[in-house]
Amino acid sequence: MHSRWNEEASNQFPGDLAQRVYTSRLLGQDSTLVLHGGGNTSVKTQVANLFGEQEDVLYVKGSGWDLETIEAEGFAPCRMKDLLRLAELETLSDPQMAVELQKSKTDPSAPAPSVEAILHAILPAKFVDHTHADAVLAVTNTADGRQRVSEIYGDRVVVVPYVMPGFKLARLCAELFPEQAGPQTIGMLLMNHGMFSFGETARESYERMIELVGLAEDYLAGQGARIGKSSAPDASERFLGGQRLELAELRRAVSDAARAPMILRVNDDDAALDFATRPDVAEIATRGPATPDHVIRTKRVPMIGRDVDSYAASYASYFDEHGDASLTMLDPAPRVILDKDLGLCTAGRTAKDAGIVEDIYRHTMEIIGAATELGGWQALDARDIFEVEYWDLEQAKLRKAGSPPPFAGEVCIVTGAASGIGKACVTAMLKRGAAVVALDLSADVAGLHVRKDYLGIACDLTDGSQLEAALDRGVKAFGGIDMLVLNAGIFPMGAPIAALSADDWRRTMSINLDANLDLMRACHPLLKLSPRGGRVVIIGSKNVPAPGPGQAAYSASKAALQQLARVAALEWGADNIRINTLHPNAVFDTGIWTPEILEQRAASYGLSVDSYKTNNVLKVEVTSQDVAELAAELCGPLFAKTTGAQIPIDGGNDRVI
Numbered sequence: 001m002h003s004r005w006n007e008e009a010s011n012q013f014p015g016d017l018a019q020r021v022y023t024s025r026l027l028g029q030d031s032t033l034v035l036h037g038g039g040n041t042s043v044k045t046q047v048a049n050l051f052g053e054q055e056d057v058l059y060v061k062g063s064g065w066d067l068e069t070i071e072a073e074g075f076a077p078c079r080m081k082d083l084l085r086l087a088e089l090e091t092l093s094d095p096q097m098a099v100e101l102q103k104s105k106t107d108p109s110a111p112a113p114s115v116e117a118i119l120h121a122i123l124p125a126k127f128v129d130h131t132h133a134d135a136v137l138a139v140t141n142t143a144d145g146r147q148r149v150s151e152i153y154g155d156r157v158v159v160v161p162y163v164m165p166g167f168k169l170a171r172l173c174a175e176l177f178p179e180q181a182g183p184q185t186i187g188m189l190l191m192n193h194g195m196f197s198f199g200e201t202a203r204e205s206y207e208r209m210i211e212l213v214g215l216a217e218d219y220l221a222g223q224g225a226r227i228g229k230s231s232a233p234d235a236s237e238r239f240l241g242g243q244r245l246e247l248a249e250l251r252r253a254v255s256d257a258a259r260a261p262m263i264l265r266v267n268d269d270d271a272a273l274d275f276a277t278r279p280d281v282a283e284i285a286t287r288g289p290a291t292p293d294h295v296i297r298t299k300r301v302p303m304i305g306r307d308v309d310s311y312a313a314s315y316a317s318y319f320d321e322h323g324d325a326s327l328t329m330l331d332p333a334p335r336v337i338l339d340k341d342l343g344l345c346t347a348g349r350t351a352k353d354a355g356i357v358e359d360i361y362r363h364t365m366e367i368i369g370a371a372t373e374l375g376g377w378q379a380l381d382a383r384d385i386f387e388v389e390y391w392d393l394e395q396a397k398l399r400k401a402g403s404p405p406p407f408a409g410e411v412c413i414v415t416g417a418a419s420g421i422g423k424a425c426v427t428a429m430l431k432r433g434a435a436v437v438a439l440d441l442s443a444d445v446a447g448l449h450v451r452k453d454y455l456g457i458a459c460d461l462t463d464g465s466q467l468e469a470a471l472d473r474g475v476k477a478f479g480g481i482d483m484l485v486l487n488a489g490i491f492p493m494g495a496p497i498a499a500l501s502a503d504d505w506r507r508t509m510s511i512n513l514d515a516n517l518d519l520m521r522a523c524h525p526l527l528k529l530s531p532r533g534g535r536v537v538i539i540g541s542k543n544v545p546a547p548g549p550g551q552a553a554y555s556a557s558k559a560a561l562q563q564l565a566r567v568a569a570l571e572w573g574a575d576n577i578r579i580n581t582l583h584p585n586a587v588f589d590t591g592i593w594t595p596e597i598l599e600q601r602a603a604s605y606g607l608s609v610d611s612y613k614t615n616n617v618l619k620v621e622v623t624s625q626d627v628a629e630l631a632a633e634l635c636g637p638l639f640a641k642t643t644g645a646q647i648p649i650d651g652g653n654d655r656v657i
Contacts, residue, residue, distance in 0.1 A: 001135075001214035003207050004029060010203070016045040017059055017072050019202035020127065024061070026206060028068030032227070033131040033213065035363060036356045037066050038293060039194070042120040042128045043202070044080065047106065055106070056080035058121050062111025076113040078104040083121035086167075087174045094166040118170035122177065123188070125198030127205035132194040134363050135216035135227050137290045138370040140191045143378050149189060152219045157187040157195075157212065162380060164292065165193070187212050192380050193291055225373035227366055243341065244475045246306075248529045250337070251479030253308035254347050255531040258333035261409030262347045262531075263354045263435055263453075264479030272343035275365045280372075285338055288379025290367040294360050297353075302336035302361070336361050349409050351435045351453035351478060405433025406636055410532070411478040413437045415461060415519065416488030418445040420590025421539055424628035425485050430454065432632055434483065437474035441488075453478075461488055461515035471522055481526040483635045486516050487539040489557075491593070494550030494600060505553045512557035517564060527577045534577035535635040538565045539627070542585030542648065546655035550604065562646065569644035578643035580634050584627045585650035588613055617652025 004026045013022040020043040027033050027041065042060040049055050057077045061067065065074035082104035086092065092100070094115070101113045114120070120128045139148050149159055158180040163169040169190070177188060186208045188196040195212055199205035220227050251264040275281065286301040303311040312332035335357050337345035344361060348354035371377040412429045416422035417438035426448065429436050435453040438445050445456040455477045459470040474481065489512045492504055520536065527534025544562050547555035562581055569579040588598060602612035613621050627649055633639065634647075648656055 001032075001210050001217050003210045005203055005207060016043050016126075016202075017075065019043070020059060020075065021070060021072055023127075023129070023202040023206040024067045024070050027129060027131060027209065028066060028070070031359065031363065032134045033209075034067050035132070035360055036297075037064070039067055039129075039131045040114040040116055040120070041067065041130065042075075042114075042117070044121075044126050047077065049106070057106060058083060058117065060114050060117045060120050062113060064111055074111065076101075076110045076117070077106045078113050078117055078121075079106060080121055083118050087118050087122050087170060089167075089171075092167045092171075097167045115165055116170070118167070119173050119196075122170065122174045123196065123198050125205065126200050127202050128196060128198045129205050129209045130194060130196045131209060131213070132291050132293055133213040133216065134290075134367050135213055135220055135370075136189065136195050137192070138220060138225070138227055138367045138374065139216050140189070140193075141290060141367065141371045141378055142374055143376050145191065145378070148219070148374075149191075152215050153187075153189065153212070155182055155184050157189045158185060160188060160190050162190065162192040193293070220370050220374065223374050225370040227370045244472055245525055245529075247342070247475055248480040248526050250306050250308070250345070251347075252529040252531060253306075254333050254337075254479075255409065257308050257312045258331050258347075258349075260331075260349065260404075260531070261482065262333065262349060262479070263351045263409055263411070264337075265346050265351070265354045265358055266342050266344075266476045266479075267346070267358055268343035271362070271365065275369070276338040276343050277340050281338055284368055284372060284377050287377060290364045290379075292380060294364065297335065297357050297360055298364070299335045302338050303334035304338050306337070306339060308334065347479075349404055350433065352451075355452040405431075407432040407434035407483075409433075410482040410530075411435045411437065411474070411480055412483035412485060412635070413439065413474060413481055413519075413523070414485045414487060415439045415516075417456070418442040418448065421584070421587060421624045421627045421631075422485070422487040423448065424624035425487060425631050426454070428625075428628040428632040429483070429485075429635075432636070435478045437470070437478070437481075439470055439488070461519060462510050464518065467515075467518060467522065471526075475526065480529055481523050482530040482532065482534060484520070484523055484527065484534070484536045485539070485631055486519065486536065486561075488515065489539070491554055491597065492551075493597065494604070495552075496550055497552045500552055508553035508557050509560075512554070513560050513564070516561055520564070520568060524572065524575075524577070527572075528575045530576075534572070534575070536565070536568070536577065536579040537631045537634050538562070538579070538581040539631070540565075540581045540583045540646070542583050542650050542653055542656060544583055544646075545648075546653060548601075548604075566644055573643060578639075580639065580642060580645045580647065582627060582631055582634070583646060583648045583650065583656075584622060585648070585653055586613060586615065587622050587624055587627060589624050614651070616650055617654060617657070620651045622649060622651055 010022055013019050020041060024041045040061040042058055044058050046054045047057045058080050059075040059077050062074050062076040086100055101117055139145055158177050160173055160176055163172050197205050197209035197212055199208055217227060254264060255262045282304045289295050289298055311334050315332040335347050346354045346357040348357055368377050412434045414422050414425045414436060417426050418440035426436050426438050438456045439459045441460055443458045445458055448456050455474060457470045457473060459466045461467055490508060492508055540562055541558040543551060543555040544559050565579050565581050598609055602609045607615060630649055
């Protein structure tokens with residue numbers, strides 16, 4: 001553990017709150033200290049009120065903000081006098097505490113204060129930092145963790161037994177800290193929870209945190225239990241090796257248990273497989289999370305193997321014993337799955353959520369491994385974990401979050417995705433919450449988006465091995481396939497039939513027809529497993545109902561593709577897969593419409609290029625976005641009872657009408 005403090009950089013953050021922002025970001029940059037919104041920081045300062053009076057105010061990290069990227073507006077300003085009075089109460093429910101914290105804010109528009117705001121207020125220092133450091137959790141999650149903490153820190157920290165975050169913890173700390181703190185005290189350790197440090201400057205508080213966590217790391221290393229050996233995945237790239245369908249079946253079972261579509265990520269790097277294949281994995285991994293702060297994301301325990309029904313039943317039984325079973329039956333699906341062949345699988349309602357679970361559990365594996373080497377991994381009592389999972393404040397957050405986007409938890413493949421209609425379809429699907437696997441011959445597709453719910457793969461769809469590898473990667477990243485947008489195709493230079501070469505004919509058929517058949521055939525078993533039923537949207541062409549001269553190969557390929565779609569709609573309806581076709585015309589912001597082709601087609605109709613672009617009944621230009629939005633809607637609930645349809649999107653074509 002080393003300090004990231006940089007004097008020159010810190011000078012760019014003048015003032016108490018700005019300094020608080022700077023060192024908060026330093027903490028957030030180290031995933032062994034905080035993960036995905038975990039941890040919190042504060043600073044006590046004075047602010048002039050409306051009457052010109054100076055008020056003591058605590059700026060504490062607000063709900064929903066991440067330390068790594070926090071800004072000044074991410075801190076909630078709370079009146080110190082209100083917080084200190086709350087700390088004097090004997091009892092206070094957590095929901096009522098949340099109300100009182102909101103009332104204490106000097107700015108009603110500021111985010112909700114951290115539930116640990118009162119705890120920050122009672123610590124007698126200007127700056128306070130709080131982390132869930134891996135090394136501290138590894139030491140405290142052992143049978144003799146309290147003794148080891150004393151060996152490491154002596155009187156430099158006040159040690160507080162585990163109590164769930166909220167008013168009870170703040171009240172306990174208010175009692176214990178004044179009794180136990182001395183001149184050497186620079187921190188407060190919450191067993192099975194994390195570390196607090198404090199100081200009169202941002203740097204002092206931050207570097208004390210680094211020092212305290214560093215002492216825990218050194219202790220672990222001295223005991224042969226060094227932490228941080230493999231918290232990041234290695235660079236190896238493995239494919240599923242014939243397990244694509246098995247993974248899709250597992251994802252379907254998880255989704256059924258969750259009663260909603262779920263993303264399922266497979267992580268089969270060396271660290272994941274090493275942990276998943278440990279002889280004692282079923283024992284050590286099911287004792288509980290590294291800290292109850294993680295339980296909301298990861299559930300009480302991971303699932304070992306692939307029997308989702310048994311996991312859900314045991315989960316219900318657990319809550320029947322410790323609480324209200326009706327609560328957990330809302331979603332008894334696992335979030336972490338450890339499998340000897342797949343490694344570490346993580347589930348979430350979105351790809352981002354599944355990624356967060358992965359990050360948390362990678363650190364959990366490290367913590368469990370270190371604690372085991374230290375003398376025995378020991379998690380909190382099951383009752384403590386239950387209280388956090390169904391904590392009033394966490395349930396209120398879930399209710400406040402509202403409904404997810406329409407395609408949350410679903411996966412869509414888009415072909416020809418690097419430009420034009422395909423690129424617009426990617427955007428439309430992402431906007432609706434889907435995870436997208438984007439395929440294109442162009443390498444540009446890989447960098448189209450940088451986000452957890454996007455995977456761009458350069459792929460020649462006419463090459464069977466490339467297609468299979470792309471599907472493996474897509475299913476490995478997201479768990480299955482729910483929607484398929486077949487957009488890839490070519491629009492060759494016009495030629496009369498008498499002059500049409502056999503090579504041009506075969507190439508057009510290979511790309512526009514054969515490749516789509518191969519992809520549909522490969523995706524069929526995956527689409528059958530879609531929690532909401534599979535959906536296929538085919539981007540056809542006006543040339544199907546109204547072909548033009550000089551485009552025999554293109555028109556024939558698109559017409560054949562349409563017939564394929566019609567037959568598939570008949571055959572796949574029993575599998576709850578619906579297939580519909582869009583017939584766009586004159587969409588000129590696509591890769592197939594080169595200036596040369598555009599000029600040629602306009603000339604063939606005796607029109608200027610500008611007139612050709614709006615040569616339809618409505619005299620409007622049809623864009624890629626127009627087509628993409630309709631393609632996305634075809635996959636949504638409005639068309640849930642429609643299959644085999646052919647829908648024009650062409651501004652009205654007199655020949656079609």
